[in-house]
Amino acid sequence: MTDDRGPVHVTGRVLTVKKVGAYRHLTVAAPGIAERFRPGTFVAVTVGDLTPRTHLARRSLWITGVRPTGAHGATVEMVVEANGVGTQWLAGLAQDDHLEMTGPLGRPFALPKESVACLLVGEGYSAGVLFPLAERLRERSCVVTMLLGATDEPHLLGALDARRSARSVSVVTGDGSVGRRGTLAEALPELLASTGADVVYGAGSIPTLHAVAAAAEHHGAWSQVAVQVAQPCGTGLCQGCPLPVVGEDGVGRVVRACAEGPVIRGDRVRWTELVSP
Ligand code: FES
Numbered sequence: 001m002t003d004d005r006g007p008v009h010v011t012g013r014v015l016t017v018k019k020v021g022a023y024r025h026l027t028v029a030a031p032g033i034a035e036r037f038r039p040g041t042f043v044a045v046t047v048g049d050l051t052p053r054t055h056l057a058r059r060s061l062w063i064t065g066v067r068p069t070g071a072h073g074a075t076v077e078m079v080v081e082a083n084g085v086g087t088q089w090l091a092g093l094a095q096d097d098h099l100e101m102t103g104p105l106g107r108p109f110a111l112p113k114e115s116v117a118c119l120l121v122g123e124g125y126s127a128g129v130l131f132p133l134a135e136r137l138r139e140r141s142c143v144v145t146m147l148l149g150a151t152d153e154p155h156l157l158g159a160l161d162a163r164r165s166a167r168s169v170s171v172v173t174g175d176g177s178v179g180r181r182g183t184l185a186e187a188l189p190e191l192l193a194s195t196g197a198d199v200v201y202g203a204g205s206i207p208t209l210h211a212v213a214a215a216a217e218h219h220g221a222w223s224q225v226a227v228q229v230a231q232p233c234g235t236g237l238c239q240g241c242p243l244p245v246v247g248e249d250g251v252g253r254v255v256r257a258c259a260e261g262p263v264i265r266g267d268r269v270r271w272t273e274l275v276s277p
Contacts, residue, residue, distance in 0.1 A: 011101075014097045020157065024079070024080045025079050026078045027076075033074070033076050033101065036103075043063060044105055045099055046058055047086040106258060111140060118201065120145070121149075121202045121212050124156075144165065145167060145195045145197065147171075147191055148172075184208050185207075199222050200266070201223070202226065209266065212225055223267065243257040245260075
């Protein structure tokens with residue numbers, strides 16, 4: 001019997017590649033992955049041409065949207081920032097190229113049982129993982145507020161999409177080119193107070209997630225963050241993605257980000273021992 005909730009490995013076909021600010025937005029026909037998707041999960045993709053096979057580690061990409069059915073079957077969407085050899089290869093994909101991918105992987109965001117006030121904090125391209133989450137929360141009648149931030153306008157993702165998914169959207173940029181000038185960490189306390197958020201979800205850099213977790217705790221809210229560490233395999237096999245946490249028993253330990261995360265309670269992470277990839 002096959003597990004219809006577990007990850008699958010498929011050869012996806014690239015349907016569209018769009019430039020979105022500083023990023024590339026990929027839509028890939030990937031039957032099986034879209035149907036199993038839950039917000040917060042990711043795919044591990046093989047980077048480089050298969051013949052001759054290049055020796056690059058796989059890349060983990062957040063799934064930023066799915067369509068379980070469509071003209072080309074089930075599709076998944078991902079956003080790539082080309083900042084290294086592997087991501088440059090991914091950003092250079094074109095329509096009808098093929099992409100080996102395994103997913104969905106990782107633990108999804110936990111959804112509240114009741115309709116509570118939720119603040120979703122997204123930085124740069126990582127914010128993409130929050131859009132399908134916002135949809136799910138809205139279906140549960142949660143009041144969704146989004147706070148999006150980036151260094152500048154080209155690196156700000158989805159401010160317009162956010163207005164469809166959230167009751168209100170605030171934007172901060174480091175250079176003040178869109179929204180207020182500043183950082184997410186600076187904007188957080190005021191928004192936590194004004195929204196009375198019960199739950200805070202975060203996606204972004206390690207320092208930003210640390211700030212999200214700390215601000216949520218200070219405010220008395222519960223936080224869940226999508227932690228981004230380097231994940232050489234993405235499937236739990238290589239032990240190459242250490243994530244220092246505090247267990248339920250209060251004892252510090254190291255878990256695998258790809259298997260026990262990447263979404264994890266903000267108050268469980270030992271932030272000062274974690275370095276950005
Ligand atoms: S990336 Fe290999 S175990 Fe997590």
